[in-house]
Amino acid sequence: MKKIIKKVLLGLVFLIAIYGVGRFIDVSYGSLQFVKRQPYLVSQTQTSMAIKWQTPKSEVGKVLYGLSPDTLINVLNESETSKKHFLTLGKLNECTQYYYKVISPSLIIDNNGRHFRTLCKEKQTQRLWVIGDSGKVGANQREVYAQLYKYIKNDYKELDMWLLLGDNAYPSGTQKQFNKKLFKPFKELVKRYTPWAVAGNHDARRWAFYDIFDFPTNAEAGGVASLHEEFYSVEDANLHLIVLDSETISRAKDGDMAEWLRRDLRANKKPWVIVAFHTPPYSDGGHKSDSYWDSRGRLMDMRETFVPIFDEFGVDLVLSGHSHGYERSKLIINHLGKSDTFTQNNILQDRKTNYIKSAIKKKNSGTIYQVCGSSAKLDGATYNHPALPYSLEEMGSLIIELTPTTLTSKFLNINGKIADEFTITKTIRKK
Numbered sequence: 001m002k003k004i005i006k007k008v009l010l011g012l013v014f015l016i017a018i019y020g021v022g023r024f025i026d027v028s029y030g031s032l033q034f035v036k037r038q039p040y041l042v043s044q045t046q047t048s049m050a051i052k053w054q055t056p057k058s059e060v061g062k063v064l065y066g067l068s069p070d071t072l073i074n075v076l077n078e079s080e081t082s083k084k085h086f087l088t089l090g091k092l093n094e095c096t097q098y099y100y101k102v103i104s105p106s107l108i109i110d111n112n113g114r115h116f117r118t119l120c121k122e123k124q125t126q127r128l129w130v131i132g133d134s135g136k137v138g139a140n141q142r143e144v145y146a147q148l149y150k151y152i153k154n155d156y157k158e159l160d161m162w163l164l165l166g167d168n169a170y171p172s173g174t175q176k177q178f179n180k181k182l183f184k185p186f187k188e189l190v191k192r193y194t195p196w197a198v199a200g201n202h203d204a205r206r207w208a209f210y211d212i213f214d215f216p217t218n219a220e221a222g223g224v225a226s227l228h229e230e231f232y233s234v235e236d237a238n239l240h241l242i243v244l245d246s247e248t249i250s251r252a253k254d255g256d257m258a259e260w261l262r263r264d265l266r267a268n269k270k271p272w273v274i275v276a277f278h279t280p281p282y283s284d285g286g287h288k289s290d291s292y293w294d295s296r297g298r299l300m301d302m303r304e305t306f307v308p309i310f311d312e313f314g315v316d317l318v319l320s321g322h323s324h325g326y327e328r329s330k331l332i333i334n335h336l337g338k339s340d341t342f343t344q345n346n347i348l349q350d351r352k353t354n355y356i357k358s359a360i361k362k363k364n365s366g367t368i369y370q371v372c373g374s375s376a377k378l379d380g381a382t383y384n385h386p387a388l389p390y391s392l393e394e395m396g397s398l399i400i401e402l403t404p405t406t407l408t409s410k411f412l413n414i415n416g417k418i419a420d421e422f423t424i425t426k427t428i429r430k431k
Ligand SMILES: [Fe+2]
Pocket: 167, 200, 201, 202, 278, 321, 322, 323
């Protein structure tokens, strides 16, 4: 009998070892596999923009750029041959539109409509497009994108920033999947915008995410230096955007991310603060924020560690994905427990839209939480969280429009209808 048990145990250990080795090979291959890739933008700042691309042959490429499509008078050559290309255009003017073209001998490059603008110190109006859980190709992803295109009247200059709330390339975020699920369907966007992509749990299954994207670690795009690519801030005109990683890094109250967030929010001088991360602190739209087990407790972690910080600094808007639907709160504060502990006391302004906040940064001035994880997938769910009264089992994306005193967020559904909308106005009047 003992011999049989021993044999079974040895067999099990052998199977686990085979699985482990197989998994390691699969993860490494999916993460490191070389793929061709058209040029795309990363690391936007007020004075620079970086361009990356990947070619079948090792070679020297170059970028031509200038202030109009007909005057690409500046040329930047690479200094070494490589298949993985990276060039930073520096000494640019802030808040300025540039046009560019990439030349690389072994790759036929689509140079149509390549332009970008540098980050602005000031700008009267700005518009963001936000998609969540968008990494599944097909009619839904295409139609959600088509509705943005209609909304901006087929003119990309009407859009200032593109934010992705994670799960950007299902199912595992491999190099190949990123090409198929993000770079190909959104090829016109990656030419013109830095994809400010949040890491989702599906992106975290491989090591490709932080190889593909480059995020500011040293306050290059504004804010306080984070020294981590997983969390950082970007300042553009009226907006202080903070990106957190709810998946791969410590969510502890005394962790690097929480400590940095306090420092960054304390130093902020911009009128609007939006915080984006994948796993929502409140949700009943597929994932349940009441459950200790859902997503290994990440929903609860994000709520218990970070909501007190959002309250302390009066963060205006928190954006997440992960649940494949749409959910939205009123202006709320101080809710750290399960949904049955949410009461009227947590609601600061009990209305559907037209919230008012003081322009003076204040503790407990309220935050709106929005989940938009239905930009390519939709899950049937109960959508019954009391903190999220405006919830819809609909596909779509968010259009966020900012001025120095107003923030408007619209849920643009797959049929082109604004299915939910609110505005926060900041006044100098002390409330
Ligand atoms: Fe997810």
